[in-house]
Amino acid sequence: MGLFGLFGKKNTREPEVKKEKYREYTKEDAKEIAEVIREKFSQPVMRICFTHSAPSKLAASKIGGYPYWEKDKEYPVNSKGDKLVLLCQINFNDEKIPEGSLLPDKGLLQFYIDTDSLMGLNFDDQTKQDGFRIVYFPEFDESITQADVLLMGLPANTEMKDSNLPTEKEYGIYLEEGVDSISSSEESFDDEVRKAIEELYSDYTDSPVYRVLGNECYDELFTLLTGFGSKMLGCPGFTQSDPRDDYDMHLTTLLQLDSEEDMMWGDSGIANFFIDPMDLQKLDFSDVIYNWDCY
Numbered sequence: 001m002g003l004f005g006l007f008g009k010k011n012t013r014e015p016e017v018k019k020e021k022y023r024e025y026t027k028e029d030a031k032e033i034a035e036v037i038r039e040k041f042s043q044p045v046m047r048i049c050f051t052h053s054a055p056s057k058l059a060a061s062k063i064g065g066y067p068y069w070e071k072d073k074e075y076p077v078n079s080k081g082d083k084l085v086l087l088c089q090i091n092f093n094d095e096k097i098p099e100g101s102l103l104p105d106k107g108l109l110q111f112y113i114d115t116d117s118l119m120g121l122n123f124d125d126q127t128k129q130d131g132f133r134i135v136y137f138p139e140f141d142e143s144i145t146q147a148d149v150l151l152m153g154l155p156a157n158t159e160m161k162d163s164n165l166p167t168e169k170e171y172g173i174y175l176e177e178g179v180d181s182i183s184s185s186e187e188s189f190d191d192e193v194r195k196a197i198e199e200l201y202s203d204y205t206d207s208p209v210y211r212v213l214g215n216e217c218y219d220e221l222f223t224l225l226t227g228f229g230s231k232m233l234g235c236p237g238f239t240q241s242d243p244r245d246d247y248d249m250h251l252t253t254l255l256q257l258d259s260e261e262d263m264m265w266g267d268s269g270i271a272n273f274f275i276d277p278m279d280l281q282k283l284d285f286s287d288v289i290y291n292w293d294c295y
Helices: 003-007 027-041 146-151 189-201 209-224 277-281
Strands: 043-050 085-091 108-113 132-137 171-180 231-233 252-258 270-275 288-293
Touching: 027 189, 027 209, 085 171, 085 252, 171 231, 189 209, 252 277, 270 277
Parallel strands: none
Antiparallel strands: 043 171, 043 231, 085 108, 108 132, 231 252, 252 270, 270 288
């Protein structure tokens, strides 16, 4: 008799892996988990609200349109000498900025981008202000009008049809104080969800949280904590990855503009500008990350 006859047939099957069992999580559970995370990581945010009409004042807070500019100041151009176009400007004189905020309590902050196919984005160095520019006026002359700017020969997105720009319209905006938390775009998101699950339900696991929660609950949680939306400060959102992985100190969201209203970044994308909080306190806008990505 051979060895197999003596000891039986050789077992070639892999040992069965015991599956972890979890409670059935719902959308209501997602809301509880989101609330725990919000309380733990709450931080101030200024959400950008839209007025749906062009403001009458040149120096108003707005998206697009002709920029406020002073004739004795050199206008932003790229390395080829092409003029950049106003993306957004914030008139802090008109905004209610909370005491102690990192944002300025006065002045005019402007964001310019290029009109090329990448809208000024530089993948090699996202802090190089060539295809984009940040301009800050601590003081400015409210008597300067659009007629004055037209005489300077400055461009506006509203005059550029079929352009690569995210919008060809001009509309007013204003800032509204709120509270933000970490977003589902953060690398630490799943770890924090896992901790919240353990705290709320004593359900400890090393498995991926989407598997633990199930599709319905995880999708709801992802929606509740996306980080998307247009804002200053707060936690950012991304359709791809966080560009700050290559830049250690640019932790603060200076500006985020989402694809909403009449704005579209590529295929439903989002744009972010990041700054070192110490630079923001000093009103130094020379070292800023500019990024946009899309689906």
